[in-house]
Amino acid sequence: MIPFLDLKKLNQRFQTEFETQFQSFLQNGTYIKGDRVAEFERLFAAYCGSQYCIGTANGLDALTLILKGYMHLGKLQKGDQVLVPSNTFIASILSIINAGLKPVLVEPNETSFNIDISGIESHYSQNIKAIIVVHLYGQLVEMDPVKSFCKEHNLLLIEDAAQAHGAENDKGEKAGSLGNAAAFSFYPAKNLGALGDGGAVTTNDKDLAEAIQLLGNYGSSQKYKFGAIGINSRLDEIQAAWLTIKLRRLDADNALRRNIANQYATQINNPKITLPNYSGSLDHVFYVYVVRVKDRDDFIKYLKINGVGSHVHYPVSPNLQNALKSHKFGSYPVSERIHNSVVSIPLNPILTDHEVKHIVDVLNAY
Numbered sequence: 001m002i003p004f005l006d007l008k009k010l011n012q013r014f015q016t017e018f019e020t021q022f023q024s025f026l027q028n029g030t031y032i033k034g035d036r037v038a039e040f041e042r043l044f045a046a047y048c049g050s051q052y053c054i055g056t057a058n059g060l061d062a063l064t065l066i067l068k069g070y071m072h073l074g075k076l077q078k079g080d081q082v083l084v085p086s087n088t089f090i091a092s093i094l095s096i097i098n099a100g101l102k103p104v105l106v107e108p109n110e111t112s113f114n115i116d117i118s119g120i121e122s123h124y125s126q127n128i129k130a131i132i133v134v135h136l137y138g139q140l141v142e143m144d145p146v147k148s149f150c151k152e153h154n155l156l157l158i159e160d161a162a163q164a165h166g167a168e169n170d171k172g173e174k175a176g177s178l179g180n181a182a183a184f185s186f187y188p189a190k191n192l193g194a195l196g197d198g199g200a201v202t203t204n205d206k207d208l209a210e211a212i213q214l215l216g217n218y219g220s221s222q223k224y225k226f227g228a229i230g231i232n233s234r235l236d237e238i239q240a241a242w243l244t245i246k247l248r249r250l251d252a253d254n255a256l257r258r259n260i261a262n263q264y265a266t267q268i269n270n271p272k273i274t275l276p277n278y279s280g281s282l283d284h285v286f287y288v289y290v291v292r293v294k295d296r297d298d299f300i301k302y303l304k305i306n307g308v309g310s311h312v313h314y315p316v317s318p319n320l321q322n323a324l325k326s327h328k329f330g331s332y333p334v335s336e337r338i339h340n341s342v343v344s345i346p347l348n349p350i351l352t353d354h355e356v357k358h359i360v361d362v363l364n365a366y
Contacts, residue, residue: 002355004309004346007188014245021241031237040240043247048176050202052209055235056216059162059185060091062199066158066181067099069211072228080129085115087335088134090318092160105319107334111277113137117145130156135164135175138287143178156180163287165192166254176202186243191285192250194239256349257286260356264289267360288313289347296343306362311344
């Protein structure tokens, strides 16, 4: 059986370095906000092309703290509306709600799965104060028209880059440097994954960086003195140490992911299976490789019988989630069609050539 993702095997490549770093961590005795977090923040900011990086406990906190940071600075007010894609992981929407703001869902482009300028323009009103773009599945949103629109209408532009570590546009600019601020998740399955939870914010805005540092540390910039109502959301020292090790290999791993994606694109030829739209460029890092089929249950059963693992990202459109019923979002047919038909097949840096060939053969025989 080829598992959808074998995290143990994925991380075994780093085991010797992990063990060395763990021994150093134990001997150092600093467990919170030490040198390892500071080093990772510096390296990840430089990697993304941003001036500042602030570690957080997870990706949801990172996105929420960006919004709360702007509220702390007076750039957003409670009840302001924020555009967000209708076909995203629920965390993108929860961050808006948790910050006391109002999400306005935007249907995606059905080919790319991403929000685009036409959807943004059709949902814009003067009540909109910010846009969260989600680089879904690891593919960058087409940012230039969105950036121009935000500049024209004085809107904050926030990247949910939780799935897009290392994705790069044709100008050499990476996810995390394409808006006013960006949120990352280091959930273990991500392209840059910790061995637990973790997240980060990147930005070039010094005031926002300081606000996020304040709010993520109980609202305190000086021990036992509190200048704001904050939360406890900090990246752990040991996770930062392991992320620093894995960051060195991120570009190489992303290249392996794109290589496998190209093999799938050129070798899978089955009219029953719709492959993701991919130009072959660096703008996609394939956090997951998502295909679409008409009968998802039948397809998943077929894959399992033939020794191929799979996963569904995500089975239920956010507007239909019970947790969000009170928001009365209504119907989003494009999002619902996507969520009803997507299946993620194995794609990760540890797949062997034999495994890739088997996956291709199984999909072609469906």
